[in-house]
Structure formats: structure tokens, C-alpha cells
Amino acid sequence: MEFKTELSRLLNEFLETRADLFLVDLKISVTSDVTVVLDGDNGVTLQDCLDASRAIEFNMDREEHDFSLQVMSAGLSEPLEYPRQFRKNIGRDIEVMFADSTKIEGELLSVDDEKIVLRLEYRQPKLIGKGKEDVVEEREIPYTEIKKALVVIKF
Structure with missing residues (x-):
């Protein structure tokens, strides 16, 4: 054999x-x-x-x-590749890199066989007036769009 x-x-x-x-x-x-x-x-x-x-x-x-x-x-520095790996990291912050090399970071809320859902928190300029406002949104990301995903290690 x-x-x-x-x-x-x-x-x-x-x-x-x-x-x-x-x-x-x-x-x-x-x-x-x-x-x-x-x-x-x-x-x-x-x-x-x-x-x-x-x-x-x-x-x-x-x-x-x-x-x-x-x-x-698979260590923490290894990228997440399979839904099962994402699933065990629900509740943790992960960083996702896309094919165009842009990155986002957020809390992993849910996982299924097609996509992940991240909770993103960021500040953006106000639509009216000066200053910035806090934004919280949930974003679905299909696995096909993910180039690399890593667990964010916080100390």
C-alpha cells in the first residue's frame, strides 16, 4: 500500500x-x-x-x-480554516483578512457551514455635524470571502 x-x-x-x-x-x-x-x-x-x-x-x-x-x-497563531475551528472560538475576537488584504476585527457571534457572523464596533464620522459616533453592527462573512482568519490574542 x-x-x-x-x-x-x-x-x-x-x-x-x-x-x-x-x-x-x-x-x-x-x-x-x-x-x-x-x-x-x-x-x-x-x-x-x-x-x-x-x-x-x-x-x-x-x-x-x-x-x-x-x-x-493547531496553535493560536494558526489560521482558522474549518467551520469546526470557528465554532469553538465563538465569543472570541477574531481578525479576518479578505482577498484584497483589507482586515476587520470583531467578536465571533455565530458560525454555520456557509458563513460566520461578526459583531463589529467602531467609530465613524457623524452624518450630521462634527465629531464621531459609536457604531455596532453584525456582519455576515461567507467563507469564500475569507483569505485568512486568526484569533486575536489579548493580554
């Missing part, structure tokens, strides 16, 4: 036993360095990464194909 196919099969078998975890990325370099990035509805623990690693390592024949394996969780 092809290396990548066997690796994917073993990883999928592991993920079937852990409904709270899901695959974000699987990379295999030309030198057979394998990187598995996992995320979870309730986060990913070190034990989760160890379990996934063992599910692969203990079932692959290194005599047939030598490889190195790294299993990690």
Missing part, C-alpha cells in the same frame, strides 16, 4: 475513536518528514498528540518506509 494512503488510513482510524478531534493538516515532505496538525472541540492535549502518534508509529513498518513523525495541535 502507498505510504501516504496507509498513513491517512491509520490517522482516520484514530480520529474515528476520538470524535472530539479533527485533522487540520497532514504534510509529507519528499524526505518523508510527516507533520500532523490536529485540533479539537475542547482543545488538544499532549496526551491526544501522543495517542495519535502511537496510532501511526505502532502500525507502520519502518523497514518498508522510513519516516519521521511530528504530531501537534
Whole structure:
């Protein structure tokens, strides 16, 4: 069986036993360095990464194909890509970059399979008179318009 196919099969078998975890990325370099990035509805623990690693390592024949394996969780600096990742961050502030490189930041209110909804708060010039006024609006953003989305880390 092809290396990548066997690796994917073993990883999928592991993920079937852990409904709270899901695959974000699987990379295999030309030198057979394998990187598995996992995320979870309730986060990913070190034990989760160890379990996934063992599910692969203990079932692959290194005599047939030598490889190195790294299993990690999707960190806060990693972009959100899947509805499931957005869903677990409801209530947090996220920054969304569009194809034209414009950015907006707001609180993630809701998520479905087609779009996200952000609560935006900003100041804009008054329509009549001088000065600025506070504006609060909800904006629906289809996934197709999102180039990159990151959780905003606040200290």
C-alpha cells in the first residue's frame, strides 16, 4: 500500500475513536518528514498528540518506509480554516483578512457551514455635524470571502 494512503488510513482510524478531534493538516515532505496538525472541540492535549502518534508509529513498518513523525495541535497563531475551528472560538475576537488584504476585527457571534457572523464596533464620522459616533453592527462573512482568519490574542 502507498505510504501516504496507509498513513491517512491509520490517522482516520484514530480520529474515528476520538470524535472530539479533527485533522487540520497532514504534510509529507519528499524526505518523508510527516507533520500532523490536529485540533479539537475542547482543545488538544499532549496526551491526544501522543495517542495519535502511537496510532501511526505502532502500525507502520519502518523497514518498508522510513519516516519521521511530528504530531501537534493547531496553535493560536494558526489560521482558522474549518467551520469546526470557528465554532469553538465563538465569543472570541477574531481578525479576518479578505482577498484584497483589507482586515476587520470583531467578536465571533455565530458560525454555520456557509458563513460566520461578526459583531463589529467602531467609530465613524457623524452624518450630521462634527465629531464621531459609536457604531455596532453584525456582519455576515461567507467563507469564500475569507483569505485568512486568526484569533486575536489579548493580554
